[in-house]
Amino acid sequence: MVSRAAALEDPLRHRTVVRPVELVGVGVHTGEPCRVRILPRQLPGLLLRARDGQPVELGLAAVESTERSTCVAGVMTVEHLLAALWVAGVTAAELVVEGGEIPAMDGSALPFWSAIRRVGTQPLEAERPLLEVTEPLWVRDGGRLCAALPCPGLRVTYVVRLRDRPAQAVDLEVDEQTFERELAPARTWGYADEAEDLWDRGLALGASESNTLVLEGGAYRNRPRYEDEPARHKAVDLLGDLALLGAQLRAHVVAVAAGHELHLALARALAGQSGSDGRCR
Numbered sequence: 001m002v003s004r005a006a007a008l009e010d011p012l013r014h015r016t017v018v019r020p021v022e023l024v025g026v027g028v029h030t031g032e033p034c035r036v037r038i039l040p041r042q043l044p045g046l047l048l049r050a051r052d053g054q055p056v057e058l059g060l061a062a063v064e065s066t067e068r069s070t071c072v073a074g075v076m077t078v079e080h081l082l083a084a085l086w087v088a089g090v091t092a093a094e095l096v097v098e099g100g101e102i103p104a105m106d107g108s109a110l111p112f113w114s115a116i117r118r119v120g121t122q123p124l125e126a127e128r129p130l131l132e133v134t135e136p137l138w139v140r141d142g143g144r145l146c147a148a149l150p151c152p153g154l155r156v157t158y159v160v161r162l163r164d165r166p167a168q169a170v171d172l173e174v175d176e177q178t179f180e181r182e183l184a185p186a187r188t189w190g191y192a193d194e195a196e197d198l199w200d201r202g203l204a205l206g207a208s209e210s211n212t213l214v215l216e217g218g219a220y221r222n223r224p225r226y227e228d229e230p231a232r233h234k235a236v237d238l239l240g241d242l243a244l245l246g247a248q249l250r251a252h253v254v255a256v257a258a259g260h261e262l263h264l265a266l267a268r269a270l271a272g273q274s275g276s277d278g279r280c281r
């Protein structure tokens, strides 16, 4: 089991899964069958095996594109799996992917979270780096913003602007309990009238109402799990992108109308800062 007590006793150790776990489904973008196996690893780092089986160390440098999902080493839509791994403290594992995409499952991080909890995690000897924000830093693009402020733990505030309905905001301290209850179940979402445009671009081919919350004319077409499910899901995407830091993060991360590109820009700023001017440690 993922143990909060164990994590508190031993907060700065890399952790791995106790046993292998496998998830099988359809890629939300490719529409094709795909599979991911999460295997225990005794060395720090997440190792991704896809394509020709050559291992790629997961990290910010391995990101290839951010169009509608984060694509790393030829594998699309890594962010929900990475969010679940990161919050569970799993920073040592081998991820073996078939089909070029992580399965969408129900569109949320919950199936990954539940699978990791089912097999449990255990610490390695190796220490996990801590990234502690001691002065505010931010990245912005017009009215979009991603900021990291000093905070004793990990807190996320996410504001999402929606068409035809009021903006939504989620704000919470992230730990295993709040992630499981408040964030992990929140699904991928999209606007009904954007689907055709995405299909024309070869995206969202596996999207359906079984894995996507659909917004249409200011209302939800299928039943939401939370009234503010879009904001909660964006917070999951943010955590999945920050997971590429590999470190434990102490910060209050504030995102306004952001997306994968801005999440990753903040992560790069955090990573760069940690080595350059000493404001993070």
Ligand SMILES: [Zn+2]
Pocket: 079, 080, 188, 233, 236, 237
């Ligand atoms: Zn997502």
